[in-house]
Amino acid sequence: MEQVAIPRRKCFVLLVLVGLTACGHRNGPRAQTLRVRGSDTMLILAQAWAEAYGQMNRRVAVEVSGGGSGQGIAALLEGAIDIANCSRNLKPEEADAAQANTGKVPQEVIVGYDALAVFVHRDNPLEEISIAQLAEIYRVGGRLSRWSDLGVRIPAGRNRIVVVNRQSSSGTYEFFREHVLANRDFALGSLDMNGSKEVVDLIASTPGAIGYSGMAFATPVVKMLRVRRKSGDPAFAPTLANVLAHHYPISRSLLIYTLAEPRAMVGEYIHWLQSPTGQQIVADSGYVPVCSGKDLAPPCGAGTN
């Protein structure tokens, strides 16, 4: 009979354990979770938003991850997340896929603007570059492969241009391909980094490197180039004022996508992102805030909150 008694005791212990874990769940810290994924460019911004929102609203936990605009959109189409951050526009085939997979239409909201900054090592004497020169460095069959072709000499006798690029799931990569290369292909052989921060870090430690990322990733150890639209035009630095005045030639919208009729919680969050508080965080993260409408608007939240 002993053998029967032992299982009974075990059952009791098990029941107590189950009861305890259930209690733990009921007293969980947050009632609801909002999942955000996508653009690496927008990652620092999305994290700052999530932190500020979490302090203000104790009921909602905002989970943020990066991976690139493409990954965010792919996850949104599978219904795995609530909000996709995207530093490029949704492609028609992605909108179709969303409709086919989930039966819902993706909705777009502009939450800020960004200038695509071009970086070189801080010891590089180059100060300005044109869109055409950038294309010749990056495109397949491009004619610029040495710094001497651009008329500069790199310290330490290194002359080859080390082309730093982004992985193909990056919205920044696709934006650059569309607007700088006019949709031509990138040359093979570039160093394809997984994130904007990796791009900047690699350039900081590589004397002959050139690369691009969102303006917010600038650090004192790399040099941002002034960019001219075409030769003869003046060159402009990627600053807030130059983006708002349409002077800087490679600026873009920062977007978020949701599927149609998101949960109330998601709607509230997006509304908050567009509020002066949310837009102040855009400015604090190093990007350009937006008021309303499709076109670049005058600064609203910035500095006034």
Add this chain to the structure above:
Amino acid sequence: MRRWHQLSEVAIEALIRLCGFSATIFVLGIFVFVCREAWPLWHNDAFHLSEFLFSIQWYPTSAVSKHYGVLAMIAGTFSVTLLAMTMAVPLGLGAAIYLGEFCPSRPREILKVLVEMLAAIPSVVWGFAGLTITSRLIVRYTSADVGVNLLNGALLLALMSLPIIVSLAEDALRAVPDEYREAALALGATRWQLTWRVLLPAARHGLVAAVLLGFGRAIGETMAVLMATGHAIHLPTSVFDPVRTLTANIAAELGEAPAKSTHYQVLFLTGVLLFLVTFAVNLTAGLIIRRERRP
């Protein structure tokens, strides 16, 4: 009561048998799954096997014309692994000979624990070290244009496969019967002659298997090479060239590739290719070990 014992005996035996088979079931299951995901490529007109294997044009997301050639990544994988082996094999075998034959027993135990601790370092930590330490040293002290390159990745892979090579090679050397040592010493051989002429030939199967398993470890590594080799599609012509490996390419691109797209299927085919290579390497190592056990 006796019946209860018999029952539990049967149940436990079944459980243990299941555990034994589970490894096989998982390996087969993964292989079948990977093949199934890649299978629709046979009916896909946008995909050509010859382009896949023999072209370096990798443009899976091109806006103009998509190409799916992984030759540069095959070259990258093998060049970084082979370079790693040229560093890890002499070092690993040397360490194994020292530990097995020359080292006094107390320091040996400490050294063995330290070598095995190398295996416990997560690969992302290796990758980080490659990104922030060794790559900067390479830029500072060589003429390399960029620090994240073939040499940098191979250095990390060599250190990562070292513990496997050292432990297995040491086991192989210690498995050589003491009669061999005694006979050689009795004939007047020096310790060097004993090691070179007697022990290494006697343990050669085990040593080859150790090297092959180290090779298998290096070829399948992902995170460290993704971070440390520069991730550039390029046929390497020097040890300072950046490269991309098959594993790193899968890790970087699988998340974005829309499910069931050609890009997604090609990434799975890359997985099949890797699976076949590691399977062949491990099978060879296994056969060699078995041949040694059955003289």
